[in-house]
C-alpha cells in the first residue's frame with residue numbers, strides 16, 4: 001500500500017530526501033511504498049539536483065499540507081514562519097510530521113508536542129540535531145533505561161571546521177571564516193553558527209529528551225567562537241588541550257520536592273584534554289557523548305550536515321511513521337517513547353552557581369614576581385590552581401596562563417575582578433572553560 005508524502009522545501013535537505021524516495025532500489029522495502037505526492041518550493045524555475053514531474057511542484061506550501069493524497073508532511077524549508085504554522089496545520093489535519101527544523105523545535109517544541117499529543121499524531125525530529133547521526137531516537141528509546149548524567153557534544157559543523165583549521169594552521173579566526181565561506185562550509189551570514197545559537201537550539205532539544213522535560217531555550221547561556229584568538233588555541237595546544245565549541249547539558253543533583261530537575265545547560269568554547277573522546281572530532285564532523293547510569297559513556301559520531309546525511313535521518317523518521325501505518329496506524333494511542341512525551345519538569349540553574357575548570361590568560365607587566373602575586377590572589381579567593389605558566393612576553397608585557405581546578409563561577413569571577421585590579425595586571429585577555 002503506497003503512502004503519500006508531501007515535502008515542504010526542495011533545497012539541500014529536501015532534494016536529498018527526494019533523491020532517496022525516487023531511488024528505492026537496495027534500500028528497505030518500505031522506501032518503495034513512499035510516494036512523493038507534492039513538493040512546495042519558492043522558485044519553481046530553479047534548477048535542482050533531482051528532477052520531479054512538474055505537476056508535483058507548487059509554490060503554495062498549504063496546498064501540500066491540505067492535499068488529501070499527502071499522508072505524511074515533511075518540513076524541510078527552515079525558518080520559524082511559515083514553518084511553525086504549517087507544522088501545526090498538518091497536525092490539526094491529523095497528519096504526522098517529520099521536520100529537520102531545530103529553530104522551530106527548540107522554540108516552539110512544547111506547543112507542537114502538545115498539539116500532536118492532543119491530535120494523536122507523531123512529530124519526529126531525528127534530522128534536527130547531528131544531521132546524519134542517529135541521536136534523537138537513541139535518547140528517546142535505546143537509552144531510556146538510564147539516568148542521564150551529562151550530554152555533551154560538538155554539534156555545529158561550521159565552527160568545528162573553523163576551530164580545526166585554527167588549531168592545525170595557527171590561523172586567525174577571521175581568515176579561516178572567510179575561507180570557510182568561500183568553500184561553502186559557512187553561510188554568508190554566519191552569526192547563527194559562530195555565535196553559538198545553532199548549537200544552543202540543538203542542546204535545548206537534546207536536553208529536553210535526555211531529562212524528560214522542555215528546557216527554556218532563551219535562558220541557555222551561549223557564547224560563540226567569534227572572539228576566540230589564535231594565540232589561545234595555540235597556548236591550549238602547548239598545555240595539552242584542544243579548543244572546541246561544546247554544547248553541554250548536565251543534571252545537577254536529584255529532582256527537588258516538586259519533582260523539578262535542575263540542569264546546567266550551556267554552549268561555549270571549551271578546552272578539552274587531548275585524550276578526551278570529543279577532542280579528536282575534527283572538520284565538519286559532529287559527535288555527541290552521552291553519559292548515563294548504568295550504560296557509562298556512549299559516543300555518537302558522524303556527518304553533522306549535508307544533503308545525504310540529513311536526508312538519511314529524515315527518511316528514517318518517515319519510515320518509522322510508515323511502518324506504524326502499515327500495521328494499521330496508532331489506533332491504540334501514541335507510543336510514549338517514539339512520541340517523546342515529557343514526564344518531568346526541568347529548570348536551568350543560575351550560571352553563577354555552577355562549577356567549572358577555567359583557562360585564563362592575563363596580560364601583565366613583565367616584572368619578576370607577577371606569577372606569584374596572581375597565584376596568591378587566586379589562593380586567597382579560594383580558587384585552587386592546577387597550573388600557572390608564563391608563555392610569552394613582548395614589549396615589556398607578559399602573557400600568563402592559569403588553569404584552575406573546579407570552582408564555582410561566582411567565586412571565580414570575584415577572584416578575576418580582584419586580580420584585574422592589581423597594578424601589574426594589564427588585562428584579563430581571555431577566559432575559557434576547561435573540561
Ligand SMILES: NC(=O)c1ccc[n+]([C@@H]2O[C@H](COP(=O)([O-])OP(=O)(O)OC[C@H]3O[C@@H](n4cnc5c(N)ncnc54)[C@H](OP(=O)(O)O)[C@@H]3O)[C@@H](O)[C@H]2O)c1
Pocket residue numbers: 008009010011012013014040041042043044046059060061075076077078079082100101102103127128131304305306307310
Ligand atoms: N542543510 C543541512 O545540512 C541541514 C542539516 C540539518 C538540518 N537542516 C535543517 O533543514 C531545514 C532545511 O535546510 P536546507 O539547508 O535544505 O535549506 P535550503 O537549502 O535553504 O532549502 C529550503 C527550501 O525550502 C523552500 N522554501 C523556503 N521557504 C519557502 C516558502 N515560504 N514557500 C515554499 N517553499 C519555501 C526553498 O525553496 P527554493 O528552493 O525555491 O528557494 C527551498 O527549496 C532547515 O530547518 C535546516 O536547519 C539542514
